Amino acid sequence: MFDRDPAGVRIELRALTKHYPGQAAPAVDNVTLDIPAGELVVFVGPSGCGKTTTMKMINRLVEPTSGEIHIGGQDVLSLHPDELRRHIGYVIQQVGLFPHLTIGENVALVPKLLGWPAARRTERVEELLALVNLDVATFRDRYPRQLSGGQQQRVGVARALAADPPVMLMDEPFGATDPITREHLQTEFAKLQKQLRKTIIFVTHDFEEAIKLGDRIAVLREHSHIAQYDTPANILANPADDYVAGFIGQDATLKRLALLRVEDMPADSPVHDPALPQVTGDASLREALDVMVAHGTDRCSGPQGVLTYAGLCAAVGSAPPGSGTDAAPREGVAAGDR
Ligand SMILES: Nc1ncnc2c1ncn2[C@@H]1O[C@H](COP(=O)(O)OP(=O)(O)OP(=O)(O)O)[C@@H](O)[C@H]1O
Numbered sequence: 001m002f003d004r005d006p007a008g009v010r011i012e013l014r015a016l017t018k019h020y021p022g023q024a025a026p027a028v029d030n031v032t033l034d035i036p037a038g039e040l041v042v043f044v045g046p047s048g049c050g051k052t053t054t055m056k057m058i059n060r061l062v063e064p065t066s067g068e069i070h071i072g073g074q075d076v077l078s079l080h081p082d083e084l085r086r087h088i089g090y091v092i093q094q095v096g097l098f099p100h101l102t103i104g105e106n107v108a109l110v111p112k113l114l115g116w117p118a119a120r121r122t123e124r125v126e127e128l129l130a131l132v133n134l135d136v137a138t139f140r141d142r143y144p145r146q147l148s149g150g151q152q153q154r155v156g157v158a159r160a161l162a163a164d165p166p167v168m169l170m171d172e173p174f175g176a177t178d179p180i181t182r183e184h185l186q187t188e189f190a191k192l193q194k195q196l197r198k199t200i201i202f203v204t205h206d207f208e209e210a211i212k213l214g215d216r217i218a219v220l221r222e223h224s225h226i227a228q229y230d231t232p233a234n235i236l237a238n239p240a241d242d243y244v245a246g247f248i249g250q251d252a253t254l255k256r257l258a259l260l261r262v263e264d265m266p267a268d269s270p271v272h273d274p275a276l277p278q279v280t281g282d283a284s285l286r287e288a289l290d291v292m293v294a295h296g297t298d299r300c301s302g303p304q305g306v307l308t309y310a311g312l313c314a315a316v317g318s319a320p321p322g323s324g325t326d327a328a329p330r331e332g333v334a335a336g337d338r
């Protein structure tokens with residue numbers, strides 16, 4: 001099996017097609033895509049374009065009509081589907097926790113199927129609940145209905161990671177949670193993936209979520225045709241066509257600022273200034289801009305030095321309003337764009 005290395009393996013889709021019986025057109029038509037080992041690739045596209053069908057062919061919940069799928073060089077269609085699915089983590093919007101099993105039992109489901117001894121399962125449950133920020137003593141013996149939606153989603157992620165699969169498929173995993181919980185789960189999950197480096201395919205309708213989480217984004221049209229497949233920064237800077245630009249919306253510059261970190265910027269002046277509004281090194285440039293706007297100033301200080309509004313503009317290749325020097329943000333420009 002391809003999971004000897006839990007750190008992620010390459011996935012290759014070759015001319016993958018699904019034609020559901022009785023349908024006039026294929027749901028997925030001739031899709032070829034390479035997903036590099038250890039990367040998180042997001043499928044974004046309108047409802048019905050074939051995102052879920054494409055994903056479900058990878059763990060064979062849907063059987064392809066034609067084409068090939070290789071995971072870690074192994075031909076997926078030659079494997080037994082049940083056996084295959086035990087080695088691929090799967091997280092869905094409806095979570096799918098068993099209501100009559102405790103949280104601990106839910107998380108240990110696949111390890112139990114794989115025949116792990118009880119002591120190893122217990123240890124793994126403790127490790128995983130800690131990993132997704134759930135207190136073991138509080139949650140292990142509760143039932144799913146005793147958890148909030150966000151907590152249940154965390155359990156869903158822990159369960160998918162239980163057998164340390166190199167591949168995870170995630171279908172709108174945070175889609176059913178309220179916006180604040182959702183943002184929190186996204187931030188936690190981004191940190192987790194930095195550490196784990198699984199190969200992940202993540203389906204969403206939400207372009208902001210795609211930008212925040214994706215190493216790469218596949219923007220899909222009808223029949224899963226690929227409109228653009230690139231890093232978030234490249235898609236924001238150079239959308240392939242009007243269709244992709246339509247997904248990005250009006251505020252591409254703000255989205256690009258959200259991708260860049262203060263610590264990755266050359267400071268305009270490399271001396272920390274305690275008198276200015278402060279930002280942390282891991283804050284995004286969008287957060288730095290928010291701090292400037294909130295304080296009505298065109299500069300703030302990170303640990304490595306001073307950042308200016310003109311510097312932020314230069315980082316995303318746009319000219320500051322006014323003269324091109326350190327002009328203060330026009331009132332309403334940043335805030336009104338959101
Ligand atoms: N079991 C099925 N039988 C017949 N047609 C199906 C089946 N499942 C999906 N389809 C059709 O295939 C197309 C793609 O569906 P799919 O669920 O893959 O899209 P999606 O992009 O994931 O949509 P959404 O974002 O709304 O979940 C749609 O036209 C859908 O109606």
